[in-house]
Amino acid sequence: MTFATRINQAISRTGSVTCVGLDPRKSQLPAPLREHIRDNSPHAWAKAYTQFCCEIIDVVKDIVPCVKPQAAFFEQLGPAGMVSLGEVIHHATQAGLIVITDGKRNDIGSTATAYADAYLGSAVAIAAAGGDPAGASPWGSDALTVSPYLGRDSIEPFVDVCDQRAAGIFVLVKTSNPGGGYLQDLRCGEQMVYQAVAELVTSLNVDRLDADGYGPIGAVVGATYPEQLAELRAAMPHSILLVPGFGAQGGAADDVRVALDDSGRGAVINSSRGIIFAHARSEFAEKYGDAKWQDAVRAATEEMNDQLKS
Amino acid sequence: MTFATRINQAISRTGSVTCVGLDPRKSQLPAPLREHIRDNSPHAWAKAYTQFCCEIIDVVKDIVPCVKPQAAFFEQLGPAGMVSLGEVIHHATQAGLIVITDGKRNDIGSTATAYADAYLGSAVAIAAAGGDPAGASPWGSDALTVSPYLGRDSIEPFVDVCDQRAAGIFVLVKTSNPGGGYLQDLRCGEQMVYQAVAELVTSLNVDRLDADGYGPIGAVVGATYPEQLAELRAAMPHSILLVPGFGAQGGAADDVRVALDDSGRGAVINSSRGIIFAHARSEFAEKYGDAKWQDAVRAATEEMNDQLKS
Numbered sequence: 001m002t003f004a005t006r007i008n009q010a011i012s013r014t015g016s017v018t019c020v021g022l023d024p025r026k027s028q029l030p031a032p033l034r035e036h037i038r039d040n041s042p043h044a045w046a047k048a049y050t051q052f053c054c055e056i057i058d059v060v061k062d063i064v065p066c067v068k069p070q071a072a073f074f075e076q077l078g079p080a081g082m083v084s085l086g087e088v089i090h091h092a093t094q095a096g097l098i099v100i101t102d103g104k105r106n107d108i109g110s111t112a113t114a115y116a117d118a119y120l121g122s123a124v125a126i127a128a129a130g131g132d133p134a135g136a137s138p139w140g141s142d143a144l145t146v147s148p149y150l151g152r153d154s155i156e157p158f159v160d161v162c163d164q165r166a167a168g169i170f171v172l173v174k175t176s177n178p179g180g181g182y183l184q185d186l187r188c189g190e191q192m193v194y195q196a197v198a199e200l201v202t203s204l205n206v207d208r209l210d211a212d213g214y215g216p217i218g219a220v221v222g223a224t225y226p227e228q229l230a231e232l233r234a235a236m237p238h239s240i241l242l243v244p245g246f247g248a249q250g251g252a253a254d255d256v257r258v259a260l261d262d263s264g265r266g267a268v269i270n271s272s273r274g275i276i277f278a279h280a281r282s283e284f285a286e287k288y289g290d291a292k293w294q295d296a297v298r299a300a301t302e303e304m305n306d307q308l309k310s
Numbered sequence: 311m312t313f314a315t316r317i318n319q320a321i322s323r324t325g326s327v328t329c330v331g332l333d334p335r336k337s338q339l340p341a342p343l344r345e346h347i348r349d350n351s352p353h354a355w356a357k358a359y360t361q362f363c364c365e366i367i368d369v370v371k372d373i374v375p376c377v378k379p380q381a382a383f384f385e386q387l388g389p390a391g392m393v394s395l396g397e398v399i400h401h402a403t404q405a406g407l408i409v410i411t412d413g414k415r416n417d418i419g420s421t422a423t424a425y426a427d428a429y430l431g432s433a434v435a436i437a438a439a440g441g442d443p444a445g446a447s448p449w450g451s452d453a454l455t456v457s458p459y460l461g462r463d464s465i466e467p468f469v470d471v472c473d474q475r476a477a478g479i480f481v482l483v484k485t486s487n488p489g490g491g492y493l494q495d496l497r498c499g500e501q502m503v504y505q506a507v508a509e510l511v512t513s514l515n516v517d518r519l520d521a522d523g524y525g526p527i528g529a530v531v532g533a534t535y536p537e538q539l540a541e542l543r544a545a546m547p548h549s550i551l552l553v554p555g556f557g558a559q560g561g562a563a564d565d566v567r568v569a570l571d572d573s574g575r576g577a578v579i580n581s582s583r584g585i586i587f588a589h590a591r592s593e594f595a596e597k598y599g600d601a602k603w604q605d606a607v608r609a610a611t612e613e614m615n616d617q618l619k620s
Contacts, residue, residue, distance in 0.1 A: 023421070042448060072417055072424035078448025082392040106457065107382055107414055108487035111333070114382035138352060138388025147416065149459045150485050151492030175460050177418035182461030186506060188496040193503060196496060 001128045003142060003168030004214035004240055007098055008265045010065030016305045017260065019100065019242065020060050021272025022069040022088060024049040028277045030293035046080035049073075053088040056276055057095050059298045063305060066098035068242070068270055069141075089141050093122045100242065100268075101141040104172060106150055112157040119144040120158065121165030129166035136165075143168035145220060145242070148197045152204075155217075159204055162216040168240065169217055173197045173232060176222025176245030194228070198235045205238040214238055214266065221259065223251025223269065230258040233267075241267035246304070247274030253307040269308060275300045311438045313452060313478030314524035314550055317408055318575045320375030326615045327570065329410065329552065330370050331582025332379040332398060334359040338587045340603035356390035359383075363398040366586055367405050369608045373615060376408040378552070378580055379451075399451050403432040410552065410578075411451040414482060416460055422467040429454040430468065431475030439476035446475075453478035455530060455552070458507045462514075465527075469514055472526040478550065479527055483507045483542060486532025486555030504538070508545045515548040524548055524576065531569065533561025533579065540568040543577075551577035556614070557584030563617040579618060585610045 001009075011017055026034075026045060033048045057067060069092075074085035085101075092099045099122065105115040122140045123133035146158055146169045158169045174184055174194045184194040191199075198219065205215030215238045221229050223245035233241065241259045245251040246269050259267035278284045278300035279293035288296035311319075321327055336344075336355060343358045367377060379402075384395035395411075402409045409432065415425040432452045433443035456468055456479045468479045484494055484504045494504040501509075508529065515525030525548045531539050533555035543551065551569045555561040556579050569577035588594045588610035589603035598606035 070421060072421045072428065075428040076424040076448070078428070079389065079393040079396050083389040086389050104417055104457070105414070108485060111380060111382045114386040118382065118385040118388070138386070147414070147457045147459050149457050149482055149493055150487060151489040151494070153487055153489030172459055175418060177460060177463055179461040179463030182510070183459055183503065183506065184461070186498040186503060188498040188503070193493065193496060193498070196493065200492070
């Protein structure tokens with residue numbers, strides 16, 4: 001079973017297109033986790049990040065299709081953080097969630113292959129595709145976000161590994177930050193830069209489609225640009241879209257529903273802070289607070305599921 | 311002392327603009343290192359990578375200004391490889407070398423800050439700038455390569471950390487791979503995409519110049535595009551250039567000398583495979599071979615220094 005098939009089936013099974021972004025930050029961890037930090041060492045924080053993310057995974061695993069750990073926050077702790085990232089990815093895939101590592105990696109040729117080899121391929125996905133789960137990658141995630149600045153020949157090594165390991169990538173097309181248009185919206189003749197990237201994504205997918213018409217090359221398209229989201233849904237009919245920017249960054253449910261296909265699949269909508277730090281949101285703080293932060297995570301996830309359905 | 315000042319002083323001190331790329335690969339390690347791998351575990355390979363890179367550092371530390379570990383090859387080993395990367399960076403900075411971590415990282419806003427916080431700032435550089443070396447980053451490198459696809463507001467968080475920690479970044483402008491032009495050479499009105507990135511780099515440097523006119527925002531410009539290298543040297547007069555693609559990728563000494571300023575500084579030329587796997591090159595294999603691989607590294611580094619001088 002391919003990555004695209006797996007993610008669409010997970011959407012059907014859970015009835016949700018929510019992707020929970022795992023972005024641990026020291027200062028925002030719930031008090032019960034921060035209180036255990038005695039020596040302020042990277043190892044102590046890494047242990048807290050693992051516990052935080054694994055508890056979130058346990059709380060949301062039956063109501064969302066996927067999670068997206070943000071590599072940067074783990075790397076911020078140094079090597080200890082990278083151990084934590086591996087533990088979190090393992091816990092999530094074993095819990096039945098699809099894991100998209102958000103690393104925005106890329107490089108040339110054989111170096112791109114090294115990144116692909118590092119992150120792409122979970123034991124669960126490889127086994128589901130009839131392969132040997134011992135061939136999973138060291139980090140063992142199902143998918144990785146990839147930056148396109150180095151061009152087509154920097155993406156192809158990732159695609160090769162996707163083919164071998166039933167994995168996927170999400171190429172940055174239109175990012176959710178206010179300044180995303182600086183390069184992405186440059187007009188080059190008939191098209192914008194982001195449209196050229198979308199074309200590249202589609203061309204890489206065409207020979208790799210599953211029965212529903214989806215390939216392993218997804219695309220990141222921010223919720224903060226609703227018009228381009230609709231346009232890019234049409235321009236990349238074979239791509240699972242990963243839509244960041246919902247919630248804390250300002251994207252609304254009506255804005256992002258255009259990312260879905262007619263069957264309500266084909267895209268996942270990410271929320272990080274709004275879910276994982278829900279205990280600090282005004283509407284949840286009194287009811288749950290730090291002590292019941294896991295219940296706040298569950299409530300915020302269900303709220304987002306409901307918003308995206310209605 | 312700023313990053314740019316430090317790198318130009320290191321060029322003057324060593325009389326070299328060579329940057330040694332630390333790209334360890336399992337299959338190409340010299341036999342004496344491969345022979346110690348008994349259980350094929352990531353930990354065993356990570357230990358071999360650390361030994362390989364640290365021995366290279368010891369061999370070249372008095373004849374080159376800097377080294378560039380490629381994060382991807384360390385990540386390929388999983389968490390154990392990231393421990394090795396930290397050890398290698400620490401060994402190199404303690405040996406007096408400037409360390410450019412090649413991670414091509416980037417993300418939006420506070421996530422970009424996390425990457426900057428993770429990689430930028432060596433204890434040596436911070437102490438040389440009069441700061442507290444305890445403020446060094448977990449990975450402790452002097453500089454990081456950064457991808458520009460997310461635009462100006464994704465680069466600025468890195469610049470802020472450069473200012474705080476006497477660090478530098480190298481923004482990808484024109485990469486050395488054959489397909490680098492796919493996006494980078496798109497013509498957008500008056501300029502190409504890579505020229506827009508060069509303009510951004512220059513605009514970020516102007517308020518941050520040292521006595522020689524250099525700022526902390528360097529640029530990656532491949533040796534494989536000599537004409538653009540000369541053009542970009544002129545377009546980014548305040549940037550240290552990091553020039554990959556020399557040697558194994560095809561760039562020649564005459565091609566890359568245009569990257570230097572009138573004083574023979576302002577750029578470093580990277581070679582990875584041609585130096586670190588010199589023991590396997592036909593011209594060195596017989597004289598040194600695997601047994602004296604360190605001597606081959608030294609000879610290849612001196613050869614490159616000579617080529618770039620003549």
